[in-house]
Amino acid sequence: MITHGHQEPPSVDVVLPCLDEAEALPWVLDRMPPGYRAVVADNGSRDGSARIARERGAVVVDVPRRGYGSAVHAGLLAADADVVCVCDADASLDPAQLPDLVAQLTAGRADLVLGRRRPTSPRAWPPHARLGNAVVARRLRRRGVRVHDLGPMRAARRADLLGLPVTDQRFGYPLELLLRAAQAGWRIVETDVDYHPRVGRSKVTGTPLGTARTVRDMTAALASLR
Template sequence: MKNSPKIVVIIPAYNEEKSIGKVVAELPSEIVAEIIVCNNGSSDHTAAVAEKAGATVLTENQRGYGWACLKGMAYCETMEQKPDIVVFIDGDYSDYPQELKWVVQPIIEKDIDLVIGSRALGNKIKGSMTVPQVFGNWLATRLMRVFYGVKYSDLGPFRAIKYPELLALNMSDKTYGWTIEMQIKAAQHKMTYTEVPVNYKKRIGVSKVSGTVKGTILAGYKIIGAILKYKIKS
């Protein structure tokens, strides 16, 4: 990894007009080459706010977290100079965007392939994660340890990965299973990985997943299903 890698940030966003500008503004511009906001069928002013803040805005009307992330990856493929590192972060301002420096550091300094920003290892403001979220992360990471032999503490969306390795994973999940698919496939490809502590606060607005009973159940089903699906395929 060269000393000044090209870092691109992909932010999937659905109705995040109150938070997306803050996320874009607080990402460290001195090391980030481009910020891509993938507007996932928002009915508010998410796209306009993101563009005003300086992001490249893409439109993906097919709703789903994975759909939005894949849209950002497709855009990266059109770049004349491809990224060295791709960072994913949510658009709800629950993460601290300036901590991107910590998340990419193991890739730059230690040549690690995948870095997960772990909320479990960092400081969480009380109420920033729901009980189902905490339990779901605990269960999923324990199952990954049993089935794949990898030791994670979180499925946190704030993460960084080398771009060639990201392509090698052939990501395909279109909805809630995106994060765990990445971690499972990285294990199957025997990629190097680590976690760094990241801090976490209450998001702006209501979560589209953990903020509803339906979203929580579907996310849990998707995560457990992914663990079993990729194990069977292997």
């Protein structure tokens, strides 16, 4: 763990929500930048993900309550670094790019930095999933949240994140996080990150029907938030 010295960069914890990502985790953990500690929030994996994470030196938090938001929140509670990043554990995003996000934060240019996904191949982001993301992002912009992607890679200060009144424990967590951050007057900045084909099938938007349901449910969730 990097210490908080005058000349030292801030310590960084990386929360990795995880559900059956044994195949992807070795690559993800091996790509962690020096000084960045992986906190794997295991959401009930049955494929040995937790064991693999521990063998590679990650902190593992068992999260029995299913849901993306539940896993992220448990990871935030387990983290103790000043700066916390969140990144998917499916190898679709490269942890080696996290310092680019953290630099925006620590330079004082933003309170929340989002990785705006740029697909590296057509397989990385199927058209139906990309369209669904664009629809929800457009509706967020109508609410005053100037973002183009609800990307799962982000960086912020841990204390600030824990201070936001985010209650969604499932897939609506990123949506509510962005809305609450904007309501709190946070400066939200996007920076481009590579988006690779994930290892395994998406648990949310793996099919056009799944994407349609997600957009429907997120739209309803957004309408309910004030």
